[in-house]
Amino acid sequence: xxxxxxxxxxxxxxxxxxxxxxxxxxxxxxxxxxxxxxxxxxxxxxxxxxxxxxxxxxxxxxxxxxxxxxxxxxxxxxxxx
Numbered sequence: 001x002x003x004x005x006x007x008x009x010x011x012x013x014x015x016x017x018x019x020x021x022x023x024x025x026x027x028x029x030x031x032x033x034x035x036x037x038x039x040x041x042x043x044x045x046x047x048x049x050x051x052x053x054x055x056x057x058x059x060x061x062x063x064x065x066x067x068x069x070x071x072x073x074x075x076x077x078x079x080x081x
Contacts (some may be wrong), residue, residue, distance in 0.1 A: 002017075035041040046052060 005031050032041065
């Protein structure tokens with residue numbers, strides 16, 4: 001094989017390996033999800049001690065309360081010379 005053929009073979013491998021890996025991982029996730037839904041595999045859950053992103057039960061600000069606080073602050077700022 002010539003150098004050009006080796007170069008093309010290496011480029012093809014470099015391009016195809018990540019694509020095939022991604023497709024294979026996607027198919028596996030889809031297959032695994034179907035098994036969980038059908039009950040063939042128990043659903044995986046995080047431990048109670050792990051803090052998941054987006055989970056913050058202490059902060060519960062009502063949007064109307066936030067709007068009213070902002071409006072009161074704006075009125076107060078308007079009165080200041």
